[in-house]
Amino acid sequence: MRVSGQSFRIRPWLGLALFGIGIVVGLSATAQVVLEGVERRVLAGDRLNISVQEQPDMSRVYAVAGDGSIDFGFAGRVFVAELTTDEASRALERVLEGSYFKEANVTVSIANFVEGDVLLTGALNSPGTLPFRGDSILTLMEAIFRAGGLQERAAGDRVRILRWVPGGSMERQAIEVNVQAMLDKMDFSKDQYLRPRDIVVVPHRGGEEEGRNEFLALGEVHKPGFHPYTPELDIIKVVTRVGGLGEFADWDGARILRPRPSGDYSVVPLNLNRLFGVADMSMNLLLQPGDIFFVPSTRNLVRAQVYLLGEVNKRGAVSLGSGPNATVARVILSQGGMTDFANASRVQIQRTAPDGSKKSMQVDVGRILKQGTFEDDVPLQDGDVVIVPEKGILGL
Numbered sequence: 001m002r003v004s005g006q007s008f009r010i011r012p013w014l015g016l017a018l019f020g021i022g023i024v025v026g027l028s029a030t031a032q033v034v035l036e037g038v039e040r041r042v043l044a045g046d047r048l049n050i051s052v053q054e055q056p057d058m059s060r061v062y063a064v065a066g067d068g069s070i071d072f073g074f075a076g077r078v079f080v081a082e083l084t085t086d087e088a089s090r091a092l093e094r095v096l097e098g099s100y101f102k103e104a105n106v107t108v109s110i111a112n113f114v115e116g117d118v119l120l121t122g123a124l125n126s127p128g129t130l131p132f133r134g135d136s137i138l139t140l141m142e143a144i145f146r147a148g149g150l151q152e153r154a155a156g157d158r159v160r161i162l163r164w165v166p167g168g169s170m171e172r173q174a175i176e177v178n179v180q181a182m183l184d185k186m187d188f189s190k191d192q193y194l195r196p197r198d199i200v201v202v203p204h205r206g207g208e209e210e211g212r213n214e215f216l217a218l219g220e221v222h223k224p225g226f227h228p229y230t231p232e233l234d235i236i237k238v239v240t241r242v243g244g245l246g247e248f249a250d251w252d253g254a255r256i257l258r259p260r261p262s263g264d265y266s267v268v269p270l271n272l273n274r275l276f277g278v279a280d281m282s283m284n285l286l287l288q289p290g291d292i293f294f295v296p297s298t299r300n301l302v303r304a305q306v307y308l309l310g311e312v313n314k315r316g317a318v319s320l321g322s323g324p325n326a327t328v329a330r331v332i333l334s335q336g337g338m339t340d341f342a343n344a345s346r347v348q349i350q351r352t353a354p355d356g357s358k359k360s361m362q363v364d365v366g367r368i369l370k371q372g373t374f375e376d377d378v379p380l381q382d383g384d385v386v387i388v389p390e391k392g393i394l395g396l
Contacts, residue, residue, distance in 0.1 A: 039084045040084070040085075040110075040134075040135070041081075041082050041083060041084055042064060042068075042080050042081055042082065042083050042084070042085065042088055042110070043064065043081060043114050043134055043195060043196070044064050044065065044066050044067070044068050044081050044114070044164075045064060045066075045114030045115075045116070045134075045196070046063075046064045046110055046112065046113060046114050046134060047061050047062065047063050047064070047110070047111045047112035048061065048062045048063075048064060048070065048080070048085075048088070048108055048109070048110060048111060049061055049108070049109045049110070049111040050062055050070075050072075050092065050106065050107070050108050051106065051107045052092075052096070052104065052105070052106050053104075053105040053106075054096070054101050054103075054104055054105065055073075055096075055100075055101075057073075058072070058073045061111045061112075063305075063382055064080060064081060064114075065077075067079075067081075068080065068081025068082070069081070071382075072092065072095065073352070074100075074357075075092075075095050075096060075099075075100065078091065078092060078095055079091075080092075080108075085108045085109055085110065086108075088108045089106045089107055089108045092104070092106040092108070093105070093106045110134075110135070113133050113134030113135040114133075114134045114196050115131075115132070115133045115134070115196055116132060116196030116197035117129040117130060117131055117132060117196075117197070117297070118130045118132045118138065118143055118194050118196070118197070118198050118199075118200065119198070119199045119200065119218050119219065119224070120143055120144070120147045120200045120202075121199070121200070121201055121202070121216065121218060121224055121225050121226075122154070122200075122201050122202035122203055122204070122216070122225070122226065123150060123151040123153055123154035123155070123202045123203065123204045123205075124144065124147040124148055124149070124150065124151060124154070124202050125147065125148025125149055125150075125151055126147050126148035127147055127224070127225060128147065128224075130143055130146060130147075132194065132195075132196050133196065134195070134196055137193065138193070138194045139188075139191045139192065139193055139194065140159070140161065140177060140179070140191055140192040140193075140194060140200065141179070141182065141188055141191050143194055143200060144159075144179065144200070144202070150179070150180075150202060151202075151204075153204050153205050154202050154203075154204065154205065155202070155203045155204060155205045156178070156179045156180030156183065156202070157178045157179070157180045157181065158176060158178075158203055159176070159177045159178075159179045159200065159201070159202050159203075160174050160175065160176050160177070160200070160201045160203075161174070161175040161177065161192060161194065161198055161199070161200055161201075162174055162198065162199040162200075162201060162257065162265070162292075163175060163195060163198050163199075164197050164198075174265055175192060177190065177192055178190070179202075199218055199292075199294075201216065201292075204226070213228060213229050213289065214226045214227060214228055214229050214289070214290075215227055215229050215233070215238070215287050215289065215290065215291045215292070215293060216291070216292045216293070217238070217241075217242040217292075217293045217294075218292060218293070218294045218295075219246075219249075219254075219294050219295040219296055219297060220245055220246035220247075220248055220249035220250070220295045220296065220297045221239075221242040221243065221244070221245060221246065221249075221293075221295055222242060222243030222244050222245070222246060223241075223242045223243040224242070227241055227242065229287070229289045229290075232286065233286065233287045234284045234285065234286050234287070235270065235272075235275060235283065235284050235285055235287070235293075236275070236284055238287055238293050239272075242293070245272070245295055246295075246297070248297045248298045249272075249295050249296075249297070249298070250295065250296045250297065250298045251271070251272040251273040251276075251295075252271055252272070252273055253295075253296045254269075254270040254271070254272050254293075254294065254295045254296070255267050255268060255269050255270055255294055256268040256270060256285065256287065256291050256292065256293060256294070257291065257292035257294055258288060258290075258291050258292075259290050259291075265292070268285065270283055270285070271283055272295075305317050305318065305319055305320065305382060305383070306318050306320060306331065306380050306381075306382070306383070306384040306385070306386060307384070307385045307386065308331070308332065308335055308386050308388070309385065309386065309387045309388070310342070310387045310388035310389055310390070311338055311339040311341050311342035311343070311388040311389065311390050312332060312335060312336070312337070312338055312339065312342070312386075312388050313335065313336030313337055313338070313339060314335040314336045318331055318334075318335060320380060320382070326379060326380055327374070327377035327378060327379050327380060328347060328349060328363055328365060328377060328378045328380055328386055329363075329365045329368045329369055329374065329377045330374070330377065331380060331386070332347075332365060332386070332388070333369070338365075338388055341390050341391055342388045342389075342390070342391070343388070343389045343390060343391045343392070344364070344365050344366030344369070344388070345364045345365070345366045345367065346362055346364075346389055347362070347363045347364075347365045347386065347387070347388050347389075348360055348361070348362055348363075348386070348387040348388075348389070349361040349362075349363060349378060349380070349384055349385070349386055349387075350384070350385040350386075350387065351381060351383070351384050351385075352383055361378065363377075363378050365388075
């Protein structure tokens with residue numbers, strides 16, 4: 001199947017498990033029609049292959065940032081998330097035709113799809129995570145059945161999908177789905193397509209009173225799922241109760257998702273590095289009943305790329321991590337360091353500014369490495385080109 005110029009993998013439904021009882025069903029005719037009509041939209045974290053006929057030097061791969069935009073050279077930032085590739089092409093053409101060209105011809109395709117686990121928790125027989133890539137199609141119903149189906153005490157009429165909203169605010173949209181009605185009627189036309197990093201929460205039956213006595217832990221914690229709520233439950237106690245944090249926990253990006261009467265969630269940012277690293281007790285907030293304690297993973301973060309050239313042991317593209325290691329000296333070290341012929345005192349960084357202008361910086365990487373003065377190291381940005389020149393005849 002081809003969708004908007006991209007190949008998609010669709011996994012057949014071989015069987016369902018409901019309340020621990022195996023039943024075999026197929027996709028309804030309605031659901032099959034919906035699948036055939038789906039159009040893949042650009043998501044934050046995708047990398048787009050963009051070709052501009054009138055400006056060849058703008059033709060390259062662009063990373064879609066967390067706010068849903070790309071840095072489109074001298075045209076500035078352009079929002080492309082939630083558009084099809086055809087719609088993104090038209091949007092970029094309008095930007096270029098508005099100020100730069102009489103007529104623009106832009107083509108957009110997806111070079112690399114965002115990846116991220118779908119988290120399934122709550123009243124499921126086998127809660128956990130499902131690896132998911134943006135060029136696959138995964139529906140809510142398929143995910144639930146792959147998680148063993150609903151437990152007997154599941155509130156199947158109040159299943160929620162928590163979806164990250166582009167914009168950098170860490171806000172999550174809450175989509176409530178009546179899964180029980182779909183199962184009762186065997187009509188899957190109201191099924192929902194999932195996205196990488198979605199969180200599926202299946203509450204237990206028991207009314208509001210049960211929700212007052214528990215909180216939900218998700219993400220990089222050792223014991224995800226629902227936990228008893230007790231008065232004066234602070235973050236330090238929460239981390240202990242959920243068995244600690246996983247190897248890939250994003251300590252700076254943790255947050256509390258707090259339910260609001262409107263049905264969506266407010267977001268309370270947490271910096272666990274400050275709490276556990278420097279004992280900043282302002283981060284030791286109290287949880288409220290019904291809160292979601294969420295610790296994101298660093299495993300599937302979209303990485304910026306830089307390029308190493310010249311007298312380095314490993315030339316080529318390098319994916320940047322997040323945090324303090326994304327600096328020129330550390331990146332060179334991570335790639336095996338420099339050759340014996342390198343002029344380490346005159347390392348060049350070539351950078352393209354948002355207005356399209358070129359900027360060059362010289363860094364004395366040799367001094368940084370020799371003296372250990374990494375505070376003088378220079379942070380790298382997506383698209384930077386790092387050139388390590390060769391020593392001259394006099395070794396300079």
